Amino acid sequence: MNPAVPTWEGVVASLALVALAVAIAWRQRLHLAREITVAAARAGIQLVAVGAVLLLVFQHAGLAGAAGWLTVMVVIAGQVAARRARGLPAALPVATTAVAAATAATMGTLLVLGVISPQPRVVIPVGGMVVSGAMVAAAVTLTRLRDEAATARPAIEARLCLGLPAAQAFAPHLHTALRTALIPAIDSTKTVGLISLPGAMTGLILAGVSPLTAIRYQIVVMWMLLAAAALAALTAARLAGRALFDDAHRLRPLPAATATPTGNGRKSPCLELSRDQAEGLSYPRRVLARARSYGHRR
Amino acid sequence: MTAGGPVLFSLERVTVRRGGALVLDRVTCQIPGGACTAVTGPSGAGKTTLLRLLNRLEEPDVGRVCLEGRALPDLDVLALRRRVALVAQAPVLLTSRVLDELRAGRPDLTEEQAAALLDRVSLPAQMLTRSTAGLSGGEAQRLCLARALAARPEVLLLDEPTSALDATSAHAVEQVATSFVGAGGSVVLVSHDSGQTGRIAGHLLVLRAGQLTSTAPVQPTTSSREDR
Numbered sequence: 001m002n003p004a005v006p007t008w009e010g011v012v013a014s015l016a017l018v019a020l021a022v023a024i025a026w027r028q029r030l031h032l033a034r035e036i037t038v039a040a041a042r043a044g045i046q047l048v049a050v051g052a053v054l055l056l057v058f059q060h061a062g063l064a065g066a067a068g069w070l071t072v073m074v075v076i077a078g079q080v081a082a083r084r085a086r087g088l089p090a091a092l093p094v095a096t097t098a099v100a101a102a103t104a105a106t107m108g109t110l111l112v113l114g115v116i117s118p119q120p121r122v123v124i125p126v127g128g129m130v131v132s133g134a135m136v137a138a139a140v141t142l143t144r145l146r147d148e149a150a151t152a153r154p155a156i157e158a159r160l161c162l163g164l165p166a167a168q169a170f171a172p173h174l175h176t177a178l179r180t181a182l183i184p185a186i187d188s189t190k191t192v193g194l195i196s197l198p199g200a201m202t203g204l205i206l207a208g209v210s211p212l213t214a215i216r217y218q219i220v221v222m223w224m225l226l227a228a229a230a231l232a233a234l235t236a237a238r239l240a241g242r243a244l245f246d247d248a249h250r251l252r253p254l255p256a257a258t259a260t261p262t263g264n265g266r267k268s269p270c271l272e273l274s275r276d277q278a279e280g281l282s283y284p285r286r287v288l289a290r291a292r293s294y295g296h297r298r
Numbered sequence: 299m300t301a302g303g304p305v306l307f308s309l310e311r312v313t314v315r316r317g318g319a320l321v322l323d324r325v326t327c328q329i330p331g332g333a334c335t336a337v338t339g340p341s342g343a344g345k346t347t348l349l350r351l352l353n354r355l356e357e358p359d360v361g362r363v364c365l366e367g368r369a370l371p372d373l374d375v376l377a378l379r380r381r382v383a384l385v386a387q388a389p390v391l392l393t394s395r396v397l398d399e400l401r402a403g404r405p406d407l408t409e410e411q412a413a414a415l416l417d418r419v420s421l422p423a424q425m426l427t428r429s430t431a432g433l434s435g436g437e438a439q440r441l442c443l444a445r446a447l448a449a450r451p452e453v454l455l456l457d458e459p460t461s462a463l464d465a466t467s468a469h470a471v472e473q474v475a476t477s478f479v480g481a482g483g484s485v486v487l488v489s490h491d492s493g494q495t496g497r498i499a500g501h502l503l504v505l506r507a508g509q510l511t512s513t514a515p516v517q518p519t520t521s522s523r524e525d526r
Binding site: 154155157158159160161162163164165248249250 | 353354355356357371375376377379380383384385386388390392402403442445446449
């Protein structure tokens with residue numbers, strides 16, 4: 001028994017901390033006591049179930065089981081990312097393909113180069129991190145692309161009216177979306193170890209591995225997350241960029257909820273917006289904040 | 299045919315629906331080449347939609363639009379848009395410098411050609427090196443018009459190009475339209491201004507609630523000979 005890992009008695013004892021959070025919520029009349037209790041219970045039940053299934057996979061299913069597990073994660077991640085980009089044409093297939101392509105390429109490279117061992121107990125947790133990073137990048141890219149297409153419709157159509165093909169007319173907006181999507185991965189790579197000790201490294205240290213060994217894993221994790229984010233963002237942007245236009249190089253209609261709130265969205269004075277976009281200044285703070293919060297969650 | 303030359307555009311029972319609402323209802327009309335055609339009518343009558351049909355920014359749900367007898371879907375859409383340039387009501391600038399703006403649709407434009415374009419829309423040539431950030435609404439609209447002219451189109455589609463401009467800028471835009479027609483080009487102009495349509499249009503289409511209520515010649519277009 002690893003002394004660093006809590007016993008079941010210890011787990012039960014840590015419920016005291018949940019009780020503390022519930023007490024604070026109750027005393028402050030936040031009306032969150034019930035939600036905290038349900039969240040804590042759900043976390044416990046979900047993790048017990050995942051632990052049991054992982055045990056089965058590790059002992060009986062082998063590498064094929066790990067691949068199946070990763071496939072399920074990719075499908076769920078695709079749905080989550082697509083929900084963020086609701087209103088974007090073909091959001092679900094685009095998001096799922098982006099996450100799948102990024103996961104396959106990143107994991108394939110790690111396995112082919114022998115960086116990680118082809119065992120379920122390695123492939124599943126590492127793959128989970130890759131899927132998660134790819135999902136965040138795909139979601140930010142698609143959300144940003146949808147918002148750009150809706151708010152910058154006059155600028156996009158102005159380029160189309162000059163006879164530019166759809167890809168060229170949308171290129172500045174696609175670059176903006178890609179930059180926004182990659183900021184969280186770049187920021188967390190830059191600050192790793194300074195602001196917080198990352199998960200993989202922390203886990204290895206808790207399991208008794210030497211910090212100098214643990215950092216080797218973490219370096220690989222950070223680099224693979226950069227690749228996964230870049231691949232997912234690029235795939236999502238390319239596919240969504242095509243889905244936004246029809247064969248006649250016309251920007252497809254977007255739902256009213258995401259479009260410019262001025263009638264048909266074509267007559268709004270958009271001079272300043274277009275100038276900002278031209279000068280690369282148009283990162284709405286709301287989207288940047290969302291992008292950064294994704295990074296912190298990871 | 300009416301004022302102007304042979305038929306340029308023909309619309310045959312064109313119907314456009316948007317979200318269940320009828321925007322254009324079985325519109326059949328012809329737009330002559332070598333003339334300025336004004337499209338008028340109250341707000342929401344479908345004027346802008348009609349204009350956007352002519353360079354395939356919109357597609358009819360029913361009916362067809364032809365250019366010189368050929369259905370628009372049979373033409374290369376990118377070539378069509380270079381041939382039929384649309385200038386929107388609100389000026390949309392795409393770059394940070396005036397010269398770059400003029401090169402947006404024609405990267406090989408020389409500085410001399412760019413200066414000549416500015417002159418055509420009554421803007422000073424010294425403006426070429428300026429940032430687009432400090433332009434007034436009238437200057438921005440005229441720059442958009444010059445940007446469209448840079449691609450040497452045969453047809454100009456102008457969507458209420460002077461509705462937000464002062465008298466000087468509006469006059470400059472009208473002069474460009476008139477000289478463009480004088481040089482053999484065609485203009486389709488959406489306008490609420492009856493004085494303006496009387497001054498520059500030779501042919502009139504009146505839309506009301508998506509239906510074409512009248513089509514008539516206005517008066518011969520006065521033109522000055524300038525290179526298109």
